[in-house]
Amino acid sequence: MTTWTSKHLVTLGFVGALGACDVADSGSTLLAGLTPPANTALPAVPLKQALMMRGKVTLVPPDGYCIDPESLNQSFALLARCDALGASTGGSGAPVGLMTVSLTRTGNQKQPPTAEEFTAAAGLAAPESAKKHASGVIFRTSGTPPADDLSSTHWRAVSTVGEFTMGAALFGPDGRRAVSAEGAEVLQEMIQRTTDKTKAG
Numbered sequence: 001m002t003t004w005t006s007k008h009l010v011t012l013g014f015v016g017a018l019g020a021c022d023v024a025d026s027g028s029t030l031l032a033g034l035t036p037p038a039n040t041a042l043p044a045v046p047l048k049q050a051l052m053m054r055g056k057v058t059l060v061p062p063d064g065y066c067i068d069p070e071s072l073n074q075s076f077a078l079l080a081r082c083d084a085l086g087a088s089t090g091g092s093g094a095p096v097g098l099m100t101v102s103l104t105r106t107g108n109q110k111q112p113p114t115a116e117e118f119t120a121a122a123g124l125a126a127p128e129s130a131k132k133h134a135s136g137v138i139f140r141t142s143g144t145p146p147a148d149d150l151s152s153t154h155w156r157a158v159s160t161v162g163e164f165t166m167g168a169a170l171f172g173p174d175g176r177r178a179v180s181a182e183g184a185e186v187l188q189e190m191i192q193r194t195t196d197k198t199k200a201g
Contacts, residue, residue, distance in 0.1 A: 044069040044070055045069065045087075046066030046067060046068065046069065046082055046085040046086065046087045047066060047067040047069050047072070048060075048061065048066060048067075049061070049067070049197065050067050050069075050072055050077060052072075052074055052075065052077065052103055053074055053075065053103050053105075053164055054074060056162060056163065056164070056198070057103060057161055057162060057164055057166075057194065057198050058194065058197040058198050059077055059101060059190075059194050060190070060193035060194050060196075060197045061079050061099075061190060061193075062094070062186045062187075062189035062190045062193065063093070063094060063189065064081055064082060064090060064091040064092070064093055064094020064095075065079045065080065065081060065082065065091065065094055065097075065099065065186075065190070066079065066080070066081075066082040066085050066087055066090070066091070067079050068080065068085055074103075075102055075103045075104065076100070076101070076102050076103075077100070077101045078098070078099070078100055078101075079098075079099040079100075079101065079190075080097070080098050080099065081094050081096060081097070082094075084096075094186075095172060095176065095177030095178040095180075095182055095183065095186060096172055096173060096176055096177070096178060097170050097171060097172040097176075097177075097178030097183065097186065098146065098147075098150065098170070098171045098172070099168060099169065099170045099171075099186075099187075099190070100146075100168065100169050101166060101167070101168045101190070102166070102167050102168075103161070103164045103165070103166050103167075104164060104165050104167075105163065105164055105165075106160060106163055106164055106165045111160070112135075112136045112137075112158045112159060112160050112165045113158055113165075114137065115127035115130045115137050115139040115141075115156075115158070118156065118158050118167075119139075119141050119156075122143070123143065124141045124142065124143040124156075125141050125142040125143065126141070127139035127140065127141050127156075128140045128141065129181075129184070131184055131188075133159070133188065133191070135159045135160045135161070135191070135195060136157060136158045136159030136160060136166075136191070137157070137158055137159075138155060138156070138157040138184045138187050138188060138191075139155070139156055139157075140153065140154070140155055140156075140183075140184070141153075141154065141155075141156055142154070145171050146171060147171075149173060150171040150172060150173060151171065151172060151173060151174040151175075151176075151179045153174075153179050154169055154170060154171045154172070154178075154179060154183070155169065155170045155178075155179070155183040155184055155186075155187055156168065156169050156170075157169075157187045157188075157191060159191050159195075161191075161194055161195050161198055162198050162199070166191070166194070168187055168190065168191070170183045170186055170187050
């Protein structure tokens with residue numbers, strides 16, 4: 001079970017604000033004047049990759065996204081555009097969105113759940129636009145979003161990464177790039193990068 005801290009709620013709010021623009025230069029415009037005073041503690045630096053599951057999986061975000069270090073544990077991570085997480089550069093060309101990634105040991109199950117099995121178990125709407133790939137499936141569904149300014153329609157993925165099953169979700173504001181067909185490509189990029197880096201050790 002994931003505990004959402006105040007930092008996570010701030011991130012969600014900022015993702016929503018970015019969604020009002022969702023253009024290539026929106027990050028630099030919205031971040032203007034947000035540099036903290038010199039005498040305040042600096043936030044944790046967003047990560048470009050992270051070891052999970054006791055070092056057996058290396059999570060690598062898609063272009064423009066970073067990992068929120070305060071959300072990270074062995075089996076869960078929250079990702080967003082790097083500028084939404086406070087990075088001074090990066091993220092401005094990526095679609096505005098909030099991604100969650102969770103990992104569990106595969107065990108005796110040879111294949112990850114199908115899109116239909118996953119949505120039924122999670123209480124989500126029937127899957128649409130399913131795209132199978134070598135290690136799993138990416139699909140669109142709908143369900144309660146993690147914040148009011150994010151669309152209930154979103155992309156999900158279930159994949160095998162090494163000896164683990166990875167579930168991921170990508171949320172974005174209504175009508176924006178993250179909930180369009182581009183969202184599936186963003187998830188696919190994360191899955192491929194994570195799989196390749198994990199295999200490479």
